[in-house]
Amino acid sequence: MSELDHRVRGVDHVAFPTFDPAATVHFYRDVLGFPVVHSICAAGWGPEQHPDFIHFFFDIGNDDRIAFFYYFGTDPSVGGPRGAKGDVYGRFAADVPEYFVRSRHLAIHVDGEEDLLEYRRRLDASDWPVEMQIQHETIESIYTHDPNGYFFEITRALRPVTPQEDLDAGLTIDALLDVVSGPDPTFGKLLARKAELIVERAAGWAPASTGPAS
């Protein structure tokens, strides 16, 4: 329910380290066809003995970009001991649950099924084939891991988001903040608090335009 005007315009770039720029370029540029759109070649400087580095960017559509840092003279050990799970940036022990390891990821949007399947074909013909194709609640996604071990998703909307889902999301967040401000938050407590908010607010709600009736 923010009164602040919303001025931002999507992702400028999201950046990750890589120790294998050849495979990274092969994956993003040659397999997926994401154009290289920017790069910076910088000599290291500053108090931290910063290595010389290349910062390179791929277009992920919409003029948004995924970027990588390659630091000369380094290898993955700069980030600490190798993990049993994770990627070259985030390392995890074998007993860290998979849901947690996979929780932080980048999902790139496509407009529809045809485009999703085109990227599936490109990945399946590469060294990084699609590991899963899943229909979630309202999106369908394909997944693989990029050459750096980063969990990589391409997704399409199965349908447009409806106005009532915005209402529901707002109620969820308000209920969540209420529940986590108290002791022992649980899913059951959230659903109970959300039911109270539904009773308070849902009757007076009206879609801004013509929402789907039923």
Next chain:
Amino acid sequence: MGAGLDGTGVVNTLYVLDVPENIAVPKVAAEDPAVTVGRLGPYFVISADQPIVIDRRAVGARHAVWYSCVAGVAPGSAITKHDKDALRVEPA
């Protein structure tokens, strides 16, 4: 709500958002004559004075939809089962 352990005389209520994926949930719930399905804004209000049991296979929802279809459960009731077979709501 005075929650009787046997569920009798207590109104159980759950709320389901009206989106295309969820349409079958209130439909299947309403097949039980003890269940009433109403509306509150964009939510289906599914109520009964006995435990509400909804069969997943009858709903036919894929897992991601099935496990996220409940928007709220009125205080006094609770979900006591939500698995691959059924959703059950009864007095807490």
